[in-house]
Amino acid sequence: MGQGVAQGLRLDLPRAGRVPAPAVAAGRGRHWGPAAHIDNAGGDMTMAATRTLWANREFSVFWAIQTLSAFGDGFSKVAVPLLVLQATGSVAQMGLLTACGAVAGLLVGPLAGILVDRVDRHRLLVGSNVALMVLLASIPTSWLFGPQIWLLYVVMTASSAIAMVMRVASVAAVAGLVDRGQLASANGRLSTSYHLVLVLGPVVAGALAASAGAVSAMWVDALTFGLAAMGMQLITLRSSPGRHATHWRRDMLDGLRFIWRIPVMRSMTLALTVVIFLELGLVDVFIFLVRDVMQRGDQGVGVVLGASSVGMMLGACLTSRLRSTLGFGACMLGGWAVLGAGVLVVSLTEDFGVLCAAVALVGFAIAVTGICSLTLRQEITPEPMLGRVTSAYWTVHSALGPIGAAVLTGAVKEHGVRGPLLVVGLSFLVLAGVCVFTPICDGADALTR
Structure with a gap:
């Protein structure tokens, strides 16, 4: 990709923070045809599939x-x-x-x-x-x-x-x-x-x-x-980026600029920074709770982690249907609310069976919100920029994760498990409520406004 093309990509970025739907499709380098449309009622960008997956x-x-x-x-x-x-x-x-x-x-x-x-x-x-x-x-x-x-x-x-x-x-x-x-x-x-x-x-x-x-x-x-x-060797990607000679610092900033100029991407990045801060240390705390506080041993830890995996698999299976039925915003905000509710139950229950069910609920919510976030980014990012946008997205919202894990585990060490988990659960519920007033609630529909 020549330098002029790379500059053109930057010029195609929305200067007022909005991306018209045709520009998104064109930026991805594909011909969508008449089947492509924006579902304004549901807030999701969809396409009539010509073949099953x-x-x-x-x-x-x-x-x-x-x-x-x-x-x-x-x-x-x-x-x-x-x-x-x-x-x-x-x-x-x-x-x-x-x-x-x-x-x-x-x-x-x-x-x-x-x-x-x-x-x-x-x-x-x-x-x-x-x-x-x-x-x-x-x-x-x-x-x-x-x-x-x-x-x-x-x-x-x-x-x-x-x-x-x-x-x-x-x-x-x-x-x-x-x-x-x-x-x-x-x-x-x-x-x-x-x-x-x-x-x-x-x-x-x-x-x-x-x-x-x-x-x-x-x-x-x-x-x-x-x-x-x-x-x-059996796969042919439908499109592949060209080569360009822009400086690596400019390339890195392209991903950050794209995220910042699109309201839903900007809001998602800020919200996920909070989510990762709260979430990264949860597995360690769950293991400590089951093994040392509830005295369930290594076998109990295995059961709880298995419940989490089952919840994640169920969430992954249902995400596409949930997103098409409820819309992006409802899946993200509802997922964070469910995640918070699950953590609250873990913080309050003394029953091992209830705890396993709550951890499965947490896994379900993590899978649904994670897949919805990834899918939206793939939908609205021009394909030649997917690498830069993805790495910038992950780098920014993961930056505070290790700090959050250290804060949570340190709080558990000083105050026990129940109190810190209660704070984390309530924080997820507050985040879901606050995000009602952000472009996340509209999802891809926000791009057409």
Whole structure:
């Protein structure tokens, strides 16, 4: 993409904070035809689908690839901590390794969107899968000659950086594989399978590690990335960004400008910053509540996390129908209200069964709001900018998450579990009420005003 085209993209951004619907469609580089329309009554942008999502062979292949990769991730999540413990016996080493990966992802995040928008996304996804296969395979290969802790740091840091690029590229790829009216269903299907294998992957990996050693689990993860690279050869993205030579700082600001100039995107980013601040530490607190306060042990923790996954899978399955029936605003605001109600129940109940149901409700709300947010961003962002907008979006609203987790866990340490969770639950309800007066309530319908 030449510099002039990149400048043209910036000129196409709404100067008054509004984007007319035809400009959005044109910006995505697709021909929508007469079926494209804005449903002003429901506040959602929809498109009469010419084929069902199940008939979309290329998306089905992509879905299988993503599911396979997520399944493989479960193996490394089990194997890497075991390898560290076997080699060093140090929990501190495990924490340091996790921190290195997290920092790498955080640093690469803002640049990932620039890369995704500058290069061919198909080649980027293929190359990333191949790179991850080679990196992960190097661990069991080197272990043949004895434990190599230094290699774990190198591989896991590099893998986290590449995985962040793949995550941004995958969001952009979905928009190039399905029609706009099918985005919610596509994201729901991806989310459902992800949460399913999130439960199954570690279970199978643990059994394999127990019978054949943790090193064998790393071979499986490497194999899944190799298969994913081959599967990507069967896919052709409908559009791919051109190349341009603008400065990386200007590219990074493009994503931020786009978010800020569109009222619904700006409001969503600010609201999600609060949501992530409140939400990120919840899992740790739930685990502490079940294991140490309610004295349910590790088995109880597994049951609660399983309930959360079930809620997320159910939410992912129903999001498309809920969004088409209730509209974007009702799903987002209602989801945050349900999330707050679930946390309130957790803070007040002494019954383990009720707690599991409440945690499932929390998972349901997180899935619905997450998929709706992702789908809206894919719908209204010009396709050549999806990488930059996605990375800017994630970077901004995730910035306060670690601080929020530290504040919540610190408050639990000082004041116990019930009080801090009560505050978090009420905060979600207040947020939902405040957002009634923002463009979030109108969703994509706000773009036409």
